[in-house]
Amino acid sequence: MSKLKAFARDIRIQQMKEFKARGFGHLGGSLSITDCLAALYGEIMNVDPKNPDWEDRDRLVMSKGHAGPALYATLALKGYFPLDVLLTLNQNGTKLPSHCDKNLTIGIDMTTGSLGQGASTAAGIALGLKHSGKKARVYLVVGDGEAQEGQVWEMALFAAQKKLSNLILFLDFNKRQLDGRTHEICDLEDPAEKFKAFGWHTVRIPGNDPDLIAATVREVQAAQGDKPGAIILDTEKGSGVPQIIEIELNHHITCSPELADRIIEELEAQKKG
Amino acid sequence: MYKVIYNGEMEKIAGKAVFGETMKALLAEDKDVVYLDADLMNSVGTAGLEVQFPDQAFDVGIQEANMAGVAGGLSAVGKKPYIHSFGCFASRRMFDQAFISIAYAQLSARIIGTDPGVTAAYNGGTHMPFEDICLYRAVPGSTVIETTDSAMASAILRQTKDRKGLTYIRLSRKNLPAVYEPGSTFEIGKGIVLRDGKDVAFIAAGLMVAEALKAAGELEKEGISAAVIDMFTIKPLDEALTLEYAKKTGAIVTGENGNIVGGLGAAVASFLSENYPVPVVRTGVHDRFGQVGAQDYLQEQYGLTAAVLVENAKKAIALKS
Ligand SMILES: Cc1ncc(C[n+]2csc(CCOP(=O)(O)OP(=O)(O)O)c2C)c(N)n1
Numbered sequence: 001m002s003k004l005k006a007f008a009r010d011i012r013i014q015q016m017k018e019f020k021a022r023g024f025g026h027l028g029g030s031l032s033i034t035d036c037l038a039a040l041y042g043e044i045m046n047v048d049p050k051n052p053d054w055e056d057r058d059r060l061v062m063s064k065g066h067a068g069p070a071l072y073a074t075l076a077l078k079g080y081f082p083l084d085v086l087l088t089l090n091q092n093g094t095k096l097p098s099h100c101d102k103n104l105t106i107g108i109d110m111t112t113g114s115l116g117q118g119a120s121t122a123a124g125i126a127l128g129l130k131h132s133g134k135k136a137r138v139y140l141v142v143g144d145g146e147a148q149e150g151q152v153w154e155m156a157l158f159a160a161q162k163k164l165s166n167l168i169l170f171l172d173f174n175k176r177q178l179d180g181r182t183h184e185i186c187d188l189e190d191p192a193e194k195f196k197a198f199g200w201h202t203v204r205i206p207g208n209d210p211d212l213i214a215a216t217v218r219e220v221q222a223a224q225g226d227k228p229g230a231i232i233l234d235t236e237k238g239s240g241v242p243q244i245i246e247i248e249l250n251h252h253i254t255c256s257p258e259l260a261d262r263i264i265e266e267l268e269a270q271k272k273g
Numbered sequence: 274m275y276k277v278i279y280n281g282e283m284e285k286i287a288g289k290a291v292f293g294e295t296m297k298a299l300l301a302e303d304k305d306v307v308y309l310d311a312d313l314m315n316s317v318g319t320a321g322l323e324v325q326f327p328d329q330a331f332d333v334g335i336q337e338a339n340m341a342g343v344a345g346g347l348s349a350v351g352k353k354p355y356i357h358s359f360g361c362f363a364s365r366r367m368f369d370q371a372f373i374s375i376a377y378a379q380l381s382a383r384i385i386g387t388d389p390g391v392t393a394a395y396n397g398g399t400h401m402p403f404e405d406i407c408l409y410r411a412v413p414g415s416t417v418i419e420t421t422d423s424a425m426a427s428a429i430l431r432q433t434k435d436r437k438g439l440t441y442i443r444l445s446r447k448n449l450p451a452v453y454e455p456g457s458t459f460e461i462g463k464g465i466v467l468r469d470g471k472d473v474a475f476i477a478a479g480l481m482v483a484e485a486l487k488a489a490g491e492l493e494k495e496g497i498s499a500a501v502i503d504m505f506t507i508k509p510l511d512e513a514l515t516l517e518y519a520k521k522t523g524a525i526v527t528g529e530n531g532n533i534v535g536g537l538g539a540a541v542a543s544f545l546s547e548n549y550p551v552p553v554v555r556t557g558v559h560d561r562f563g564q565v566g567a568q569d570y571l572q573e574q575y576g577l578t579a580a581v582l583v584e585n586a587k588k589a590i591a592l593k594s
Contacts (some may be wrong), residue, residue, distance in 0.1 A: 024395075094566075097397040099399050114362065145312060150336060150339060177312050178313060178316065186334030186335075
């Protein structure tokens, strides 16, 4: 198993521990973006967990803010804060709320949770960094359901117009949202075609392989020129955990200790296998 | 007519089940009723309506501002839209569209905001509407209602079907203390005296109504006679009843599950200060943002409890000159 795949597996284990401790949460959408987070924090991003406010760091905006638990697990594994903090997810007075909050959690770059808004803030951060002459890059994660918000497409026009070549957007194309299948609710059709039409350097790849995601980020950065980059990730809601994928409406679900333990055990077994 | 059944027990059936049933009945009864939701049908008990009523019920996806504009258009051709999102998004996320394309254009729609205030619980600060009442009160000609329990929610949804203008209805999808008998009807714009009293009057809405009933019980033990008014119509305010109880008790305590800036307490205080000044002590969130947590923890955090109402009642009484 590659280093990044092992990291992704560990992020899944840690987030299942979070959900186990709380008993419910946004499992589907946290799991589906895990491989992307493994690629970003495992290899791509220029960050320093010991200096989380370093002004030249790369930034991540998790615009689908309900995927906080996946990001918290990633940050804890990177050493931003101790692993046992993960067990306080969504407890009274916690530093790990259900949606990402930059003022509560060390390592979170932007407060999100009202879908669509993270997209614009990422563009603002990219524009500001450019303006300050910084080399730092900005990574943005948008959900496919989230991409029904007009704000995402206002940002798409804006970022192309302003030549935000330091920005890469990941679309977590898991084809499901809260109420069901995205194509039945408000179809995005081929989002790659849409981002291309909006002037973005766009590629579409399977979203469950962190090594491929990391390699693709490098390729996009070499090729994007003065365009913003978009990477459409074909994922599954619940990715990496078959028991969760098969729950059709798996957006926000209960998670019994038994289910969590079984999943953790299976993920742990991958270490030996 | 309504019947009060309050005995401190919770409703047996969750608000979202009642909401789903009521919307279904309305869609079946009146072909001009249209229901729109922004990817929260599964959260609010309306999933499946888009299949049963394909010409009347629509999941627009995650695009609240568009939904509000579409509702304006539907109203322009004679439809009767009900649109739903969580209260945070049903206010902040679509406010200009609701303001211009519904209210200013003199069209009609019912905007339903669920998870009022601290009942948003584990969804946290981004999802915890403390300001929706204030925002919708500021729309000229609007109606703003917070339902007290799901019996009232069901009645109000039916009773506002043909109401003109923008109507904001704030309701809970969870179980609340049961106050009214299912099947009750209400008069919009008229507060309900749930308990009479002469020393102080609680004027409350939403989950604070049950807290006020508890507080009045506590005060009675100390020999203080407290009235409790359910002011479910926050706008237009029942000025006659407010005046009557200001005169009768000389001390008012308001209670609301939201920011005291621009809410029910502000409405009561500004009316009384211009017409019959008596002490008004506002109970609610004091200009803070939301956070994650269990509902009871959050009620403690923000002072939305019977104990705080008791304290405020004593404060209001002490302020009587
Ligand atoms: C503006 C806004 N509207 C509604 C919601 C409620 N909500 C949270 S997540 C979600 C579904 C998100 O679907 P998607 O973007 O596809 O995320 P994923 O499937 O990757 O979890 C909804 C409707 C919200 N957080 N923000």
